[in-house]
Amino acid sequence: MTGMLPVSVIVVSRHRPTELALCLAGIRRQDHPNFELIVVADPAAAATCPVDAKSVLFDEANIAEARNRGLAVAAGDVVAFIDDDAVPEPRWLSRLTAPFADSEVSAAGGFVIGRNGISHQWNASVADRHGRSVPLEVDLAGVSVLQGAPGRAIRTEGTNCAFRRSTLAEVGGFDPTFRFYLDETDLNMRLAERGLKTAIVPRARVHHAYAASDRRRADRTPTDLTEIGASQAVFLRKHAPETEHVGAMGGFRAEQERRIQRLLRSGSIDGEAAARLLETLDRGIAEGMRRPLGRLAPLPGTAPDFLPLPAGNGRVHVSAGWTWQSKALSQAARARGESETAVVLLFSPTARYHRLRFTGTHWEQRGGLFGKSDRSDPLFRFWRRKWRFNREVKRLDF
Numbered sequence: 001m002t003g004m005l006p007v008s009v010i011v012v013s014r015h016r017p018t019e020l021a022l023c024l025a026g027i028r029r030q031d032h033p034n035f036e037l038i039v040v041a042d043p044a045a046a047a048t049c050p051v052d053a054k055s056v057l058f059d060e061a062n063i064a065e066a067r068n069r070g071l072a073v074a075a076g077d078v079v080a081f082i083d084d085d086a087v088p089e090p091r092w093l094s095r096l097t098a099p100f101a102d103s104e105v106s107a108a109g110g111f112v113i114g115r116n117g118i119s120h121q122w123n124a125s126v127a128d129r130h131g132r133s134v135p136l137e138v139d140l141a142g143v144s145v146l147q148g149a150p151g152r153a154i155r156t157e158g159t160n161c162a163f164r165r166s167t168l169a170e171v172g173g174f175d176p177t178f179r180f181y182l183d184e185t186d187l188n189m190r191l192a193e194r195g196l197k198t199a200i201v202p203r204a205r206v207h208h209a210y211a212a213s214d215r216r217r218a219d220r221t222p223t224d225l226t227e228i229g230a231s232q233a234v235f236l237r238k239h240a241p242e243t244e245h246v247g248a249m250g251g252f253r254a255e256q257e258r259r260i261q262r263l264l265r266s267g268s269i270d271g272e273a274a275a276r277l278l279e280t281l282d283r284g285i286a287e288g289m290r291r292p293l294g295r296l297a298p299l300p301g302t303a304p305d306f307l308p309l310p311a312g313n314g315r316v317h318v319s320a321g322w323t324w325q326s327k328a329l330s331q332a333a334r335a336r337g338e339s340e341t342a343v344v345l346l347f348s349p350t351a352r353y354h355r356l357r358f359t360g361t362h363w364e365q366r367g368g369l370f371g372k373s374d375r376s377d378p379l380f381r382f383w384r385r386k387w388r389f390n391r392e393v394k395r396l397d398f
Contacts, residue, residue, distance in 0.1 A: 004032060004033060004034055004094065004097065004098070004101075005034070005076070005077040005078050005097065005100055005101070006034045006035065006036070006075070006076040006077050006078070006306055006308075007032060007034065007035040007036070007076045007077070007078045007079070007080055007093060007097050007162070008035070008036050008037075008038055008070075008074035008075060008076035008078070008079045008080070008165070009027055009035055009036070009037050009038065009080045009081075009082065009093065010038045010039075010040065010067060010070035010071065010074065010079060010080070010081050010082075011023060011024070011027070011037070011038070011039050011040070011041075011070075011081075011082055011083070011084055012040045012041070012058075012063055012066040012067060012070065012081075012083070012084065013039065013040070013041040013042070013045050013084035014041065014042050014045075014059065014061070014066075014084075015042055015044075015045070016045070016084050016085060016211055016213075017044065017045050017048060019084050019085040019209065019211045020039070020041065020045055020048075020084045021048070021360070022087055022358065022360055023082065023083075023084050023085070023086060023087055023088075024037070024039070024049075024050070024053075025087075025358075025360045025361070026087040026088045026089075026090075026358055027082070027088060027093075027309075028050075028309065028312075029090055029312050029337075029341060030088065030090060030091075030092065030093045030094070030311065030312060031090055031091055031093075031094055031311060031312045031313070031314040032093040032094045032097065032311055033311045034308060034311070035076065035080075035093060035308065035309060035311075036053075036054065036074075036075065036076060036306055036307045036308055036309060037050075037052075037053040037054065037307075037309055038053065038054045038055075038056065038070045038073060038074060039053055039054070039055050039056070039070075040055075040056040040058050040066045040067070040069050040070040041055065041056075041057070041058065041059075041084075042057075042058070042059040043057055043059065052307065052309055053307070053309070054073050054307055056069045056070055056072075056073060061179060061180070061214070061227075062176055062179040062180075063158070063174075063179065063180055063183060064173075064174035064175055064176045064177075064178050064179065064183040065174075065176040065179075067081060067173070067174045067183075068173040068174055068176065068299070071165070071168060071169075071173050071299060072299070072300065072303070073303045074165060074302065074303060075302050075303040075304065075305055075306035075307070076165060076302070076306065077100070077164065077165055077166075077302075078097050078100050078162055078163070078164060078165060079162065079163055079165045079168060080093060080096060080097060080161070080162040081158060081159070081160075081161050081162070082159055082160060082206055083158065083159035083208065084211075085208065085209045085210065085211035086112075086159045086160070086206045086207060086208040086209065087206065087207045087209075087358045088160075088205075088206045088207075089205045089206065089207070089398060090312065090314075090316070090341040090398055091203075091204075091314075091398065092110065092160075092204050092205060092206055093204075095110070095201055095203050095204035096108050096109075096110050096160070096161075096162050096201055096204035097162050098143075098201075099143050099145065099199035099201065100162070100164060100199075102145065102199075104145075104197050105145060105164070105197050105198070105199050106163065106164050106167040106191060106196040106197060106198065107154075107156055107161065107162065107163045107164070107167070107188070107191055107196070107197075107198040107199070108156070108161065108162045108163075108198065108199040108200075108201055108204070109124075109154075109155065109156030109157060109160060109161045109162075109198065109199075109200055109201070110157075110160040110161075110200075110201050110202070110203075110204030110205055110206065111123055111124075111160070111201075111202045111203075111204070111205050112157055112159060112160050112205070112206055112207075112208050113205055113206065113207045113208065113356075114207075114208065114210075115207070115208070115209050115210060116353075116355045116356070117207055117354075117355050117356025117357050117365070118353075118354055118355065118356060118373055118374070118375075119375065120375075121208055122157045122160075123135065123136075123138075123202070124136040124137075124138040124144070124154075124155075124200045124202070125155045126148075126152060126153065126154055126155060127152075127153045127155045127185050127188060127189065128151060128152060129151040129189070129239040129240045129244075130235075130236065130239075130240055130244070130248040130251075130252075131182050131185055131232060131235045131236070131239075131252075133155055133185075136154070136155075136200070138200045138202060139202075140202045141202075141203070143199050143200070143201050144199065144200045145197050145198070145199045145200075146197065146198055146199075146200065147195060147196070147197050147198075148188065148189075148191060148192025148193075148195070148196065148198065149192055149195065150192065150193050151189075151192075151239070152192060153185065153188035153189045153191070153192040154188060154192065154198040154200070155184070155185060155188050156184060156188060156198065157184065158183065158184040159206060159208050160204065160205075160206045160208075161184065163187075165302060166301075167191070167196065168187075168299070169298055169299040169300065169301065170298055171187070171190050171191065171194075171296065171298075172295075172296025172297055172298060172299060173187075173296070173299050174186075174187055175187070175238075175296060177234050177291050177292075177293065177294075178231045178234060178235075179227050179230070179231070180215065180227040180228070180231065181227055181228045181231040181232075182231040182232065182234075182235045183231070185235070186234075186235060186238065186239075189238075189239050203397060207356075207357075207358065215227065219268070221263060221268045221269060222263075222277060223273075223277075224277075224280045225256065225277050225278075225280045225281040225284060226280045226281070226283055226284035226287070227284060228256070228281065228284060229256075229280070229281040229282065229283070229284025229285040229287075229288060230284040230285065230287045230288035230291065231284075231288060232249070232252050232284075232285065232288065233249065233284070233285050233286075233287075233288025233289045233291075234288045234291055234293070236248055236249060237288075237289070237293060238293060249285065253281065253282075253285070256278075256281055257278070260274050260277050260278060261274075312340070312341065313339070313340060314341075315339075315340035315341065316340065316341045316342075316343065316398045317336050317340055317341070317342050317343070318342075318343040318344075318345065318389075318393050318396075318398075319332065319333065319342075319343070319344055319345070320344070320345040320346075320347065320385070320389045321344075321345075321346060321347070322346070322347055322348065322349075323346045323347065323348045323366065325346075326344075326346050329344045329346065330344060330359075330362070330364065333361070333362035333364070334359075334361045334362060336362070337361035337362040338361075341362075341363070341398060342361070342362035342363070343362065343363045343364075343365070343396065343398060344362060344363070344364045344365070345365050345389060345392055346364065346365065346366045346367075347367065347368065347369040347385060347388065348366075348367070348368050348369065349368070349369055349370075350368035350369070350370065350371060351368045351370045351371045351372075351379060351380045352367050352368035352371045353367055353368075353371050353372050353373075354366065354367025354368075354371055354372065354373035355367060356396075363396075363398070365392065365396075369383055369385060369388055370382060370383060373392060373395065374395060
């Protein structure tokens with residue numbers, strides 16, 4: 001571990017102070033021995049950043065430009081990115097950045113867990129020149145190093161990815177023409193065009209909550225599709241032959257229409273909201289067709305001042321009990337959480353599904369002793385508590 005490359009962790013946040021605080025609490029508990037923290041945020045959030053972190057003021061709705069602002073002050077050899085509404089597992093950064101010991105690896109991506117702390121939100125995938133992604137088979141227990149090619153990119157998710165800083169600087173970083181959506185995939189495509197290698201690291205996991213924003217509600221229901229439409233248009237103009245634009249855009253729009261119809265049928269939106277979403281989508285597509293496509297210039301070299309955070313010690317303590325013992329177990333875990341990673345497993349004598357969350361001080365998993373905590377589990381399985389404890393510790397893989 002002590003030989004690991006220095007890493008800069010960049011978090012972009014805009015008007016989400018509660019989510020940012022939880023994210024930073026998770027980052028501060030990483031066991032990586034050599035990393036700095038950079039927060040690119042609006043003035044109110046930046047004012048709350050810890051003194052041992054670098055803060056960059058930025059309050060515009062352009063995540064690509066915000067990431068570049070963070071990159072400008074990054075002094076690490078490797079730069080990792082996580083969203084403000086995500087929380088990393090305690091060994092996330094060490095696992096995500098370990099593949100960079102191989103000089104041929106230019107990028108790395110981990111897996112993303114959804115808001116229940118159990119189900120996968122994003123796994124491995126490959127993107128084509130239309131921005132469409134299909135699943136990719138990888139080694140779930142190890143690291144898969146894969147090489148892209150023109151028109152075929154190994155995807156990394158913006159909320160869980162890392163890049164060799166020198167490579168990012170050479171290709172011009174993120175393209176600010178993508179204010180939101182497909183900005184990471186565009187970068188993946190540019191790396192693929194150079195034949196560079198990407199490591200997929202399934203055990204480097206973050207938990208992503210999908211917090212509300214000016215584009216979606218807390219339940220993930222979209223309220224505005226302008227930037228999605230604009231980014232799709234920009235992506236096609238950059239990466240697909242012009243002869244394919246009309247067909248690809250037609251397929252994309254039809255897919256978004258089906259999405260809106262599903263929301264309408266489920267009662268998530270009404271007819272007026274559905275019409276408004278289609279209007280914003282079409283407005284975005286038209287805007288994206290007009291946006292200037294400039295050539296990205298190489299970025300400056302690394303910043304001179306590396307500002308390391310103290311690393312966690314890597315110790316993990318797991319305790320378990322019944323749900324009615326949660327108060328005492330949580331108090332003990334909060335005390336332990338100051339010096340090590342504390343995990344509490346709370347069982348009920350039921351078959352309820354399990355949920356896992358980070359509280360800000362420790363990790364807490366709740367569910368029935370006989371319930372489901374993995375997609376492959378049956379709805380009911382008999383367990384003795386000791387058996388279930390050992391199984392969950394192994395599954396958590398902290």
